[in-house]
Amino acid sequence: MSPMKPYARAALLFVLPCLPLAAEEQSAFAELDEPGAEIPVVLSASRLKQPQSEAPASVTVLDRELLEASGVRRLVDALRLVPGMQVGYEEGHQQTVSYHGMADENSRRMQVLVDGRSIYQPFLARILWNDLPLALEDVERIEVIRGPNSALYGANSFLAVVNIITRHPADRVGTRLSATQGGRGVQDDLLSHAAAGERLDWRLSLGAQADNGFDHRADGSTHHDDSEAYFANLNLSYALSDADRLHLAAGHKTGTHQISGYDAAELSPYHDKDVDNGFLQLRWQHEVGASHEWYIQASASRSDTGEDWRTCQPGLFFSDELATLYDADAAYTDRLLAALSRGRRPPEPPAALAALAAATLARAQVLGAVQACGEVNQDLVESRVDLEFQDSLSLGQGLRLVSGANLRREAADSETYLGGRVGNDIARLFGNLEWRFAEDWLANAGATWERDELVGTSLSPRLGLNWHWSEAHSFRAVIARATRTPDLFEAEVDWRYRARDLQPPVNPGRTDGRFFVRTTAFGDLSEERILSRELGYFYRRPESGVEIDLKLFDDRLSDLLEGNNNFGDFLIRNDGRARLRGGELQVSWRPGEAWRAWLTYAYLDMDELSLARNRVTAPVHQAGALLHYRFAEGWSLSGHYYWLDEFLRARHEGLDLRLAHELDLGGGKALSLEAVATGRLDREYFYDRDNNYDRDWTGFLRLALHF
Numbered sequence: 001m002s003p004m005k006p007y008a009r010a011a012l013l014f015v016l017p018c019l020p021l022a023a024e025e026q027s028a029f030a031e032l033d034e035p036g037a038e039i040p041v042v043l044s045a046s047r048l049k050q051p052q053s054e055a056p057a058s059v060t061v062l063d064r065e066l067l068e069a070s071g072v073r074r075l076v077d078a079l080r081l082v083p084g085m086q087v088g089y090e091e092g093h094q095q096t097v098s099y100h101g102m103a104d105e106n107s108r109r110m111q112v113l114v115d116g117r118s119i120y121q122p123f124l125a126r127i128l129w130n131d132l133p134l135a136l137e138d139v140e141r142i143e144v145i146r147g148p149n150s151a152l153y154g155a156n157s158f159l160a161v162v163n164i165i166t167r168h169p170a171d172r173v174g175t176r177l178s179a180t181q182g183g184r185g186v187q188d189d190l191l192s193h194a195a196a197g198e199r200l201d202w203r204l205s206l207g208a209q210a211d212n213g214f215d216h217r218a219d220g221s222t223h224h225d226d227s228e229a230y231f232a233n234l235n236l237s238y239a240l241s242d243a244d245r246l247h248l249a250a251g252h253k254t255g256t257h258q259i260s261g262y263d264a265a266e267l268s269p270y271h272d273k274d275v276d277n278g279f280l281q282l283r284w285q286h287e288v289g290a291s292h293e294w295y296i297q298a299s300a301s302r303s304d305t306g307e308d309w310r311t312c313q314p315g316l317f318f319s320d321e322l323a324t325l326y327d328a329d330a331a332y333t334d335r336l337l338a339a340l341s342r343g344r345r346p347p348e349p350p351a352a353l354a355a356l357a358a359a360t361l362a363r364a365q366v367l368g369a370v371q372a373c374g375e376v377n378q379d380l381v382e383s384r385v386d387l388e389f390q391d392s393l394s395l396g397q398g399l400r401l402v403s404g405a406n407l408r409r410e411a412a413d414s415e416t417y418l419g420g421r422v423g424n425d426i427a428r429l430f431g432n433l434e435w436r437f438a439e440d441w442l443a444n445a446g447a448t449w450e451r452d453e454l455v456g457t458s459l460s461p462r463l464g465l466n467w468h469w470s471e472a473h474s475f476r477a478v479i480a481r482a483t484r485t486p487d488l489f490e491a492e493v494d495w496r497y498r499a500r501d502l503q504p505p506v507n508p509g510r511t512d513g514r515f516f517v518r519t520t521a522f523g524d525l526s527e528e529r530i531l532s533r534e535l536g537y538f539y540r541r542p543e544s545g546v547e548i549d550l551k552l553f554d555d556r557l558s559d560l561l562e563g564n565n566n567f568g569d570f571l572i573r574n575d576g577r578a579r580l581r582g583g584e585l586q587v588s589w590r591p592g593e594a595w596r597a598w599l600t601y602a603y604l605d606m607d608e609l610s611l612a613r614n615r616v617t618a619p620v621h622q623a624g625a626l627l628h629y630r631f632a633e634g635w636s637l638s639g640h641y642y643w644l645d646e647f648l649r650a651r652h653e654g655l656d657l658r659l660a661h662e663l664d665l666g667g668g669k670a671l672s673l674e675a676v677a678t679g680r681l682d683r684e685y686f687y688d689r690d691n692n693y694d695r696d697w698t699g700f701l702r703l704a705l706h707f
Contacts, residue, residue, distance in 0.1 A: 044113075044143040044163040046432045046444055047152055047402045048392065053474040053538045056444035056464025058146040058551040060586060064167075066598060067139060069628040069638040071658030071676040073186065073700065075136050075164070076129040080624060080642050082144050083584040083600040085160070088687030092213020093227035093257045095129040096687070099146065099160040100580050100604055101618020102557070109484055109528075111149070111157035114164045115249060116388075117281050117299045120156055122410035122424065123382045123417070125487035128303060131277040133231040133251030135190055135205050137176065140167040146551065146584065148482030148532045150460035151446040154406065154428050158484040158530060166249075169203035169235055170196035174668060175707055182676075182700020184693075185212030185226065202236040209255075217260065217690040224270045229255025243287045252278040259307065260690065271309035278302055291394035299386045308377035311499070315372035315506040318499050318513030321360040326516045329353055333516070340364060372506050374499030374513070381413040398436030405429050412488050419494040425453045440468040450483075454491050455526055458483050476536040483527040490561055490572050495519035519570040522563075526574050531556045545590030555580040562610070579608040598626040619644040619652075634662040653681040665707075674702040 045055035052059055060082045072078045076095045079085050088096045097107050108125040111118065114134065119127060145161040153161055173194045180188035187210045194203035213225035231253035238246045257273045279301040287293045316322055326333040335347045336357065349357035390404035411423035432446030447461040462480035469475060497515040505511045532555045539548040560576030582604040589597040601623045622645065628638040637659050644652040656679075662672040677699040685692050 042143055043165070044145055044161060045149070046434065046446065047390065047404075048400055048432065048434060050434075052549075053468065053540060054442050054466050056446075056462065056466070056476065056478055057149065058534065058536055058549060058584065060144040060146060060549075062142040062144070064140055065596065065628070066626070067136065067142070068660075069596065069626060069636070069658065070640050071638065071656045071674075071678075072136070073180070073188070073676070074129070075132070075134070075139060075142075078142065079144070079162070081598060081600065081626065081640070082146070083586050083624075084146060084582075084602040084604065084622070085144070086618065086622070086644065089214075089691055090688060091257070091260065092211065092223070092225040092691075093130045097127070097129070097162075098618070100555075100582075101606070102159055102578070102580070108487065109156070109158040110160045110162065111153050112162045112164070113153070115166055115281070116163070116297065117249075117279070117301075118153075118384075118386065119279075119301070121303060121382050122384055123380060123412035123414075123488045125156065125489070128275070128277060130227065130257070131229070131253050131255065131275050131303070133233050133253035133277060133279070134164070134166070135192065135207050135231075135233065137178070137190060137192065138167050138203070138205055138233065138235070140165050140171070147478065147534060147553070148460075148480045148530055149462070150482035151448055151462035151480060152430050152432055154426070154430070154448050154450050155452065155458065155460070155483045155485045155527065158482050158528065166235060167203075169194040169201040169237065172706075176704060177706075178702060178704035180700050180702040183695075183698035184215070185210060186700045187211070188702075199239045200236070201238075202234070205231075205233045207231050213258070214686070214691045215694040216692050218685070218692070223690065223692070224258045224260045227255065227257045229253055229275075245285045247281075247283040247285065249281040250279065252276070269309060269311065271307060274306040276302075276304040291396075292392070294389070294391040297386075297388045297390075299384075301384050303380075303382045305380045305382075306377070307379065308375060310373060311376050312371050312373040313515070315367040315370040315502075315504070316360075316364050317516050318372055318374065318502060318506050319360070319363045319367065319516070320507050320513070321356070321363040322516040323496075323514040323518070325353065325356045325360045327518060328356055330518075332357075336360070367506060370504065370506075372499070372502045372504060372513075374502040374511075376416075376497045376499050376515070378416050379414060380417060383411050383413075385409045400434040401431065403429075403431035410488070416497055417489065417493060417495055419496065422488055422492045424488060427451045442466040442468075452485050454488075455485050458485075458527055472539055472541045474538045476534070476538070478532070478534040478536070480530075480532045480534075482530050482532065485527050486525040486561060486572075490565070491521055491523070491525055493519060493521045493570065495567055495570070517568045519567050522571055522573060525561065525572065526559060528560050528574070528576075529558050545592075547588040549584075549586045551584045553580070553582060553584075575610070577608055577610050578606060581605045581607065594630045596626075596628040598624075598628075600624045619646055621645045634664070636660050651682050651684060652686075655679050655681060667707075669705075669707040672702075672704045672706075674704075676700055676702070 041049045042052050042055050042059045043049060045057040045059055062078055062081055067078055070078055070081060076097060077087055079097055080087050084099055086098045090096055099110060102109050107127050111120055112127050143163045149157040149161045173196050176192045178190045190207040192205040208230045210228035213227060214223040217223050233251040236248040240246060254276045259271050259273050281299040283295055283297040285295040332349060332353060339346050346361060386408045388406045392402045394400050406428045408426040411421060412418060413421040428448050428450040430448040432444060435443045437443060444464040447459060449459050451457045460482050464476060464478045466474055466476045496518040498512060500512045502511050502513055507513050535552045537550040557578045559574040561572050561574060562576035563572040564570055565572060584602045587599040603621055604618050624642040626640040630636045640656040642654050657677045660674040662670055664670055677697060679697040
């Protein structure tokens with residue numbers, strides 16, 4: 001892949017003069033506090049604004065200061081700051097995030113939201129982290145619910161919920177232009193402009209990103225995983241009246257990623273994957289009064305992935321006769337091909353297959369050992385349309401209620417994976433009642449009723465109890481049930497490659513042909529289930545700058561989807577189970593205005609494990625520490641250390657260092673320079689044996705101008 005085109009940077013500079021000047025800053029997004037103010041509440045645990053000490057869940061809040069201090073280039077890497085969460089890579093551009101290790105390459109058991117909009121892809125139940133049309137600089141904070149929350153966000157909020165909350169346009173008006181250059185081909189550019197007026201606040205961000213991924217594979221060959229992408233993101237907030245506000249968000253990202261190749265049985269050599277990912281979101285928010293508000297939100301998203309390449313196989317493999325025989329009896333077809341490959345006598349077919357077997361042998365004699373080459377693809381289009389209503393009401397006497405409904409249509413279209421288009425309709429009702437039944441006691445009871453076209457109906461309840469022992473100390477107890485429904489791949493797969501422009505042709509009168517192997521879903525699948533029990537302790541004393549969150553958990557997982565999901569070897573059933581027990585600790589400490597420390601530790605014990613397909617390996621121990629210091633005259637220095645004892649057969653240990661300086665140019669203008677060095681201290685492969693770097697250390701420089 002070529003490096004980022006020179007015209008990409010020129011385009012960003014060209015549109016800069018076309019943007020209007022910013023107006024005066026005014027009020028921020030209704031769900032957050034005033035722009036730039038500290039937010040001492042969490043929004044995602046119960047869909048109500050709550051102090052963290054009253055949330056019915058363990059919550060990690062990665063605020064803007066932490067995100068900047070961590071020095072991460074990609075949003076997903078910031079999740080290493082969350083206790084119990086692991087971040088890895090399948091390719092240099094395909095990230096995998098797991099909580100408690102219960103994930104495969106597609107992170108199927110975790111819900112991810114951007115401003116309340118699910119970005120969970122319906123076909124492979126994956127999160128396209130690298131294809132989000134969103135700049136890290138536009139993220140205000142990330143809330144991570146460390147535990148099941150199907151009670152409010154439906155199935156697939158199974159182990160954790162990540163809610164990415166973007167920055168309101170009025171938070172920092174003006175224009176920001178930044179360029180990043182570094183090792184391993186890192187080359188990023190961003191142009192963002194935000195304005196605020198009497199009624200309208202808006203921000204437009206345009207960006208480009210590129211890097212060379214990993215250096216070499218396990219066999220020493222070059223890792224074919226370069227990536228480049230371009231994106232646009234629009235965020236708009238319009239006040240219709242004092243009580244009504246419209247929020248509109250839209251984004252599009254297009255890019256090309258190199259793929260190192262799959263198993264030979266999938267016919268896939270090195271090739272490129274083109275991705276177009278876009279969304280549109282509209283929310284109407286109405287404040288009935290000081291104690292009552294509601295919103296209606298509609299969103300639509302579409303992800304279009306194109307993968308095609310030329311492959312060469314024995315001509316017989318693309319013949320109609322062999323494909324028909326395989327559909328009739330795959331086991332006999334395998335025995336027949338094994339005999340032909342060894343020059344042995346073909347096995348006697350069952351009587352019902354006699355004619356098909358004879359036709360196949362006749363075609364084999366005609367084609368002989370000829371090799372046929374043709375174009376195949378793994379093109380896939382995924383889409384989602386979502387409509388949600390939510391009502392928040394204070395009932396007085398310590399009672400608050402949030403309730404709502406959600407309708408969703410999911411669809412996927414692929415000739416290769418599905419033989420066409422399939423869809424799924426989902427409807428859900430949700431609610432959470434918060435009851436302060438005594439001065440120091442608070443209860444939360446929530447549940448979601450959901451009907452999924454693929455598996456039927458389910459109910460996911462959660463009950464939380466919080467006790468404020470004193471102003472600084474509080475305890476919580478939570479019990480929850482949650483589900484994860486099969487994705488469209490697991491439930492509906494009909495996987496077969498079709499080759500076009502076959503040379504030489506193998507089917508009379510045509511230049512196309514079906515590869516004989518066909519993979520279909522087993523069917524009759526049900527939801528995965530979890531029963532989660534948690535005890536927690538929260539300590540916060542502002543005058544000391546210390547905040548502590550401790551979690552002890554015992555999770556029982558059952559009916560987990562288990563088996564093989566490979567091409568030609570696909571059998572998924574609800575046979576898996578696991579028990580996860582352990583503890584997590586996170587500490588935030590501000591010993592002074594200049595200092596910030598962030599410490600995490602997680603312990604996990606896996607028991608009763610009966611899984612092979614999924615990447616359930618998780619470190620027994622993992623820890624992290626971030627230390628940030630602000631010097632005088634705009635300088636700051638931070639370091640982030642993380643360590644996992646054994647994860648996917650390797651120890652992981654890394655250190656990220658960041659030195660930054662911001663120079664006030666006066667008149668609202670500022671120039672900032674940031675230098676980041678990232679190093680691996682373990683000298684191991686990264687998550688996958690094929691992910692290797694030639695050097696342990698690399699870095700990048702970022703220059704940004706705000707005016």
